[in-house]
Amino acid sequence: MQIYLPIAEIPVNVFLVLFMGIAVGFISGMFGIGGGFLMTPLLIFIGISPAVAVASVASHIAASSFSGALAYWRRRALDLALALMLLAGGIVGTLAGVWLFSLLRALGQLDLMIGLSYVLLLGAVGTMMIVESTRAILRARKGRPVEIRRPGSHTWIHGLPFKLRFKTSRIYVSVIPVWAIGFAIGFIGAIMGIGGGFLLVPALIYLMRVPTGVVVGTSMVLTLVTMASATVMHAVSNHLVDAVLALILMVGGVIGAQFGARAGQRIRGERLRLLLGLLVLAVGLRFAYDLVIQPTDIYTVRIIEKQE
């Protein structure tokens, strides 16, 4: 069934878009990531202009992360205090990122910069997660109990001042690294046009040593707030949010996210991290492939958006 999208200005198959929403929603519910780094390329692939795709995906991510966050909230697997502290850094980071984004666009080669940063970031984060989680799985297999958190595993991060106790996460850390992580996520997210969940999840696990179960719900709260405000910002600044497209994606996304959240709770922490690591690495390799392999058409034609 074809439906014409009023802002994207092309007809799309409703069921195809719905299915894409469900699939990405499942993944986002399972890992606590927004899924923007999966959905945006998919939409561009079916012919929607990159600007409309980025703007509309934001509201889809807001919907699926809200339904996911509610599911985790009921299980008390969510640290609201930690989320608020991250958000404080995140807002400043987003502003700085938006500023650098316009600067890079003025210099040209923005596509290449985005492609390269996807490859480097996704490749590094994915590899790191795979190595760590494989080690954890092997340790468990050898019969040794899965290492929870050794008291001696404190790093220099834990020596910083302004310590706060986050009860749900069972950590006692300085707010400085929390703000720094929030800032970095907001900054990178604004430049690369992604929610940054796939960066936040490993950062909280490995740097802050927050339990995997709590990380996912907390990450969703952060994603929800940033993506809901991104929707409004995109709608105000460039009028490129396609509400019809967003609604179809949302309906699919929230359904997928519900099942994903349940599947995520059933899988052991280190396995979940291995799966996410593989996914992140796969997307990173896909971007690397695009950069290295000769494109089918070395020419491209783009409409220059009218400046309003």
Added chain:
Amino acid sequence: MSRRPALAALLAVALLAAAGARAGAESLVTSLSTHYVRITANFTGADLVLFGAIERDARTVARRGGYDVVVTVMGPRQTFVTRRKERVFGIWMNVESRTFIDAPSYLAVLANRELTDIASIATLRRLQSGLDQILLPQVIAGDIGDVALDDPLRSAYLRIKRDQGLYREAPNAVTFLTPTLFRSAIPLPDNVPTGVYEVDVKLFADGALLARQTSALEVVKSGFEQFVFTAAHDYGLLYGLATAMMALLTGWLASIVFRKD
């Protein structure tokens, strides 16, 4: 496209042709099946029909070679940038770009036979008839001008627009029903931009332009599509807030529906 508007167009042409015009030279009377293409939720493209009649009177000279018709449909102007990638240090990156200023977003050149058989290249260029003859102003080293036909960026631009179905040149798209009555189908693909389109009909005989007639058609969004588009453009903040609320509502509803406890 239903048959009724096409029939109405044919009737209109016949009536107008009967009304007569200035003596001696040929004149053109044309009619479109519709001047108003509405884009609704189930829009998947449209086919318009153009009817035309060539008027002659007793003093009009006989044209042994017969008549030729070239129909040019031009969509609203947009600015495009064409880029070329090249491998630099193993990575494919854009190395060259060219801006095409105010190029037609849609361009269909429809004729009854090959354009080069209808008139000389010089005439076609002067009238800007045909994809190879149309003037495409480009930004070149700070100046604005067109380049040679075999310029790689220019031909890549035309090829990509043709692949998208937005540019076409069809030497068999105009059919003569009688020696002085013709029809042509104008295909609008599903990705047509909205706006005012110019329909330019030219009549040739023996390689010379005899008459020319222009009309317009408009492609507009209608109903719900129009409502969403206007809301997004004129009330950006409200629209954004409404979309964000819609997202929260959808998320909340899902968590209620799928609640297990």
